[in-house]
Amino acid sequence: NAGVTQTPKFQVLKTGQSMTLQCAQDMNHNSMYWYRQDPGMGLRLIYYSASEGTTDKGEVPNGYNVSRLNKREFSLRLESAAPSQTSVYFCASSGLVSWETQYFGPGTRLLVL
Amino acid sequence: AQRVTQPEKLLSVFKGAPVELKCNYSYSGSPELFWYVQYSRQRLQLLLRHISRESIKGFTADLNKGETSFHLKKPFAQEEDSAMYYCALSRPGAGSYQLTFGKGTKLSVIP
Numbered sequence: 001n002a003g004v005t006q007t008p009k010f011q012v013l014k015t016g017q018s019m020t021l022q023c024a025q026d027m028n029h030n031s032m033y034w035y036r037q038d039p040g041m042g043l044r045l046i047y048y049s050a051s052e053g054t055t056d057k058g059e060v061p062n063g064y065n066v067s068r069l070n071k072r073e074f075s076l077r078l079e080s081a082a083p084s085q086t087s088v089y090f091c092a093s094s095g096l097v098s099w100e101t102q103y104f105g106p107g108t109r110l111l112v113l
Numbered sequence: 114a115q116r117v118t119q120p121e122k123l124l125s126v127f128k129g130a131p132v133e134l135k136c137n138y139s140y141s142g143s144p145e146l147f148w149y150v151q152y153s154r155q156r157l158q159l160l161l162r163h164i165s166r167e168s169i170k171g172f173t174a175d176l177n178k179g180e181t182s183f184h185l186k187k188p189f190a191q192e193e194d195s196a197m198y199y200c201a202l203s204r205p206g207a208g209s210y211q212l213t214f215g216k217g218t219k220l221s222v223i224p
Contacts, residue, residue: 033211040122042199042216043157058211090157101147102212104157 001026004105006091012111013081021076021108023091031094032074033058033102034066036087043090049074081112115140117202119215126190127223134185134218136174136200145203146183147212148174152196160185160198170194190222 007022025032030051035043035058045058049068063085065077074093078085091105116139126132138144148160161169163176163183174185183200200215 035214040216042119043212043214045211045213048211092157101159101162106156 003027004091004093004103006089006105006108008108009106010109010111012113013078014113015082017081018077018079019081019110020078021089021091021110022073023075023105024073025091025093025103026072027093027103028071029093029103030071030096032068033092033094034064034074034076035090035092036060037090037107038087046076046089078110081110083112086110086112115144115202115204115213117200117213117215119198119200119218121218122216123219123221125221125223128192129189132185132187132190132194132220132222134198134200134220136183136185136215138181138183138200138202140181140202140204142204144176146174146176147201147203148172148183148185149199149201149214150196151199157199190220192222192224195220195222 004025033048034046037043044060046064047058047066049055052071055066067075089108092102094100094102118137120135146163149157150160151157172187174183176183197217197219199217201212203212
């Protein structure tokens with residue numbers, strides 16, 4: 001099993017460009033998450049999806065949209081990238097119980113110029 | 114609102130010395146608490162969770178509800194313990210369990 005996979009690994013964008021970060025999991029998890037990791041800020045939740053067909057905002061949703069395409073896939077879209085969105089983005093998935101582990105992808109490094 | 118505080122950005126210890134990474138939380142309900150670790154160039158992974166009362170790689174953490182703390186401890190640090198450590202709190206919500214992370218502590222073990 002691959003676990004949680006993310007594409008691309010690295011991307012450079014110009015201000016105003018758009019892009020979609022892809023995430024897929026093969027663990028049959030119901031819940032999926034997108035986080036951003038910034039130096040000195042830890043990980044902050046952008047959006048999450050409790051189950052297929054549902055999405056909810058996290059702590060820092062502004063400037064992002066998400067799509068839960070099916071149970072396996074959860075994408076994050078930047079419609080008009082800004083330098084403040086330069087970050088490392090992590091996707092994660094988990095089961096339905098509060099004490100369950102969240103499994104993380106390898107991350108996508110995004111640089112917005 | 115819940116909050117997780119890790120007061121130390123960087124902690125340096127010598128190999129063989131004891132390690133304690135501090136974590137304090139604020140939450141009105143009954144929290145589920147975790148420690149996640151990120152080794153250099155690797156993905157974030159679970160180290161341990163309080164509900165399991167387990168010891169992983171020699172690390173332990175005890176939930177102290179009176180002091181609202183969940184400090185991570187290891188009696189003898191090893192060089193391979195050098196990593197970024199995040200304390201996290203889970204709260205139930207809409208069938209999905211969001212994690213609130215602290216800002217992280219970078220542990221550096223000096224040979």
